[in-house]
Amino acid sequence: MAMDQDPESVNRRIARLRKRASLTQQELADRTQLRGGYGYSRSHLAQVERGHKLATPAFVSSVAAALGIQVSDLYGQPYRDKLTDDGITTVVGALREALAYVDVPPELTAPRPLEELEAELGRVHTLLQQTRHTRLGALLPALVEETTVHALEAGSERAWRALHQAQVATIRLTRKLGFEDLAELAAERARFSATAAQDPHLAVMVTQRRTLVMMARAQWRPALAALTHAAQRVDQGRTDSSEILGAxxxxxxxxxARAGDSTAAEGYLAQAEEMDERAERLSHSRDTHATTFTRGNVAVHRAAVAVEVRDYDAALRRDAHVVGEVAATLIPERHAHHHIDMARALIEIGKPRIALQRLERAETIAPQLTMYHPQARLVTQHLVDAQRSLPEPLRRLASRMRVL
Structure with a gap:
């Protein structure tokens, strides 16, 4: 279970939990070598613990797996002070209760008609793209409960599909807020509703989303194997196949990239570009399954992969393409995420001032995503720790994130 947020930085939390496990730096580093991917040296671990290096997502996942804990334990998630400020605390409990109904529907006086719920699910999709967590939290619990009533009482494929969409939205929201257990529960429910909806592509997309949980546990190779199997189940004759395969x-x-295989990563990017060209050529669906699979998203992933494999020169070249050519096509979620990735890269190459500017841009585009994003908070904390006196923009950002 994740700990309450405290002033402790991620690097200090890693050191404390390592010592609590009675491991030396060398022993913990050796354990990360067993996880696959890069593995990390004792020197690298020591530099992270001292705050001289960033704790990248791959590093945090590897260390969490080596310690037998969740990534959220190292990040200090859920960030309960922010959850309280944003009024989301009660929403999590409501979602947990809504997902508890499996065989018997909740006792609701009169659920809204299915057509009305489907329209609201469309609004939920837009809110997810805009990362408006507070508004999402106000809508989702009731949507899960009401679509559950329709699915269990009517049993139609249409009703099960609506329930599936509500459950997928729950996965996306709760994972971003740091509630890994609730995201996994929602994924289990979504797998069942996908089967009941009689649409094999829905089940494929559940697998695709569950690999985010596997990624957080440094299970990169098993996740890749799951995606390879999922791709083989895609019916390429359907109009949504390009979107699914691209995602x-x-x-x-x-x-x-997290596993340290840059060649394979570039190969997958090339395959994604082929799916993008195919979708464009055949006018195939681009967002039936809320993947936002677009040419801009491919460009963002190209930059992200370069950051993950530590090729920062390539990351900056690819960033120029994103900022100069495709930024206007990106949804707020992807656009802000890209700036956070680039802030990480800029820290690594010794450009803290520009890194701060990228975080500020991310916050302008998607405030709630940035406030809850572990890497945005980690980069901010790193900037704070590296400064003898804080420039006012950094002080304000750190105060909003509660990392001072």
Whole structure:
């Protein structure tokens, strides 16, 4: 279970939990070598613990797996002070209760008609893209409960599909807020509703989303194997096949990068580009399954993969393409995430001032995503620790994130 947020930085939390496990730095580093991927040396671990190096997502996942804990334990998630400020605390309990109904529907006086719920699910999709967590939290519990009533009482494929969409939205929201257990529960429910909806592509997309949980546990190779199997189940004759395969290849690229296989990562990116061209040529669906599979998203992933494999020169070249050519096509979620990735790269090459500017841009585009994003908070903390006196923009950002 994740700990309450405290002033402790991620690097100090890693050191404390390592010592609590009675491990030396060398012993913990050796354990990360067993996880696959890069593995990390004692020197690298020591530099992270002292705050001289960033704790990258791959590093945090490897260390969490080596310590037998969740990534959220190292990040200090859920960030309960922010959850309280944003009024989301009660939403989590409501979602947990809504997902508890499996065989018997909740006792609701009169659920809204299915058509009305479907329209609201469309609004939920837009809110997810805009990362408006507070508004999402106000809508989702009731949507899960009401679609559950329709699915269990009517049993139609249409009702099960609506329930599936509500459950997928729950996965996306709760994972971003740091509630890994609730995201996994929602994924289990979504797998069942996908089967009941009689749409094999829905089940494929559940697998694609569950690999995010596997990624957080440094299970890069098993996740890649799951995605390879999922890709083989895609019916390429359907109009949504390009979107699904494209999303699978983009996720595979990041997984391969986390595993340290830059060649495989570039290969997956090339396959994603082929799916993009195919979708464009055949006018195939681009967002039936809320993947936002677009040419801009492919470009963002190209930059992200370069950051993951520590090729910062390539990351900056690819960033120029994103900022100069495709930024206007990106949804807020992807656009802000890209700036956070680039802030990490800029820290690594010794450009803290520009890194701060990228974090500020991310916050302008998607405030709640940035406030809850572990890497955005980690980069901010790193900037704070590296400064003898804080410039006012950094002080304000750190105060909003509660990392001072």
């Amino acid at each position: 699978i290849y983009l996720r595979s690229a990041v997984l391969a």
